[in-house]
Amino acid sequence: MNDQTWDAALKAARDAAEAAAEVIRHYWRCGVDVEIKSDATPVTIADREAEQAIRAILAPALPGAAIYGEEFGLDGSCDGLLWLVDPLDGTKSFVRRTPFFSTQIALMHRGELVLGVSSAPVYGETMWASVGGGTWFNGARVRVAPTSDMAQASMSTGNVKTLTADVRWQVLGGLIRDSNRIRGYGDFCHYHLLAQGGLDLVIESDVNILDIAALAVIVREAGGVFTDLEGQPLTLETRSVLAGTPAIHAQALRRLALC
Structure with missing residues (x-):
């Protein structure tokens, strides 16, 4: 793969995210009916039409790449180039009229995440990154903070339900204090x-790789560290996140490793 191919792939991902945003904004204004999938999570026509719009752009951009999407599953093989797509991450928020939802598009090459686009259409925010190309927010390059002292760190949590029954719950309490x-x-x-x-620090459990793949590239290219709660690199099976500035991530990981 040459630089021109990667540039074309990133452009396709950004174009696909914008196409999905048009679909999502339309249904955000009009409202949608909600269905419940077999895993007890909600889905709407906005999810499905947004993924169709994304696939229509990604498929011809990299004809040899597989696409793994939240709504329509895997098309192709996971061994080489693989698009990871969540057309509407945060459907529960979407249907409750809470604007915490986004479109997530990432590209994996032989198991390594190489680019990502995160679009929050109601917020008017788009972030994108590619390996070696830095992280961009609405066209301006951004970086993580230089924070190195936990006493000065701001942290955020999400989906921590499983941690309440885990010994790491006490560690999380200590980090918060x-x-x-x-x-x-x-x-x-x-x-x-x-x-x-x-x-400076984000801790999550109960995630899916489609939720976080693009965001991992974005955080890393901004100078941050993004692993699971054990400090392991992301795979298709990843279910947790520890992300932060290099110093704060390292401190949090040392404390979690004592569990």
Whole structure:
């Protein structure tokens, strides 16, 4: 793969995110009926039409790449180039008229995440990044904060339900006590804030790789560290997140590793 191919792939991902945004904004204004999937999560016509719009742009952009989407599953093989698509991450928020939802598009090459686009259409925010190309927020380059002292750190949590029954719950409590302040922005929002210097640590459980793949590239290219709660790199099976500035991530990981 040459640089021109990667540039074309990033452009396609950004174009696909904008196409999805048009669909999502339309149904945000008009309202939608809600269905419940077999896993007890909601889905709407906005989810499905947004993914169709994304696939229509991504498929011809990289003809040899597989596409794994939230609503229509896997088309192709996971071994080489693989698009990871969540057309409407945060459907529960969408149907309750809470604007914490986004479109997530990432590209994985032989198991490594190489680019990501995160679009929050109601907020008017789009972030994108590619390996070696930095992180961009609405056209301006951004970086994580230089925070290195936990006492000065701002942290955010999301989807921590499973941690309440885990020994790491006590560690999370300690991190909260020792930090400067705690928020629970959730979804795309706290990763966008982390990548542009507004937060220093994000902890989540109960996630899916489609939710976080693009955001991982965005945080890393902004100078941050993005792993699971054990400090392991992301895979298709990843279910948790520890993301932060390098120093704060390292401190949090050392404390979690004692569990």
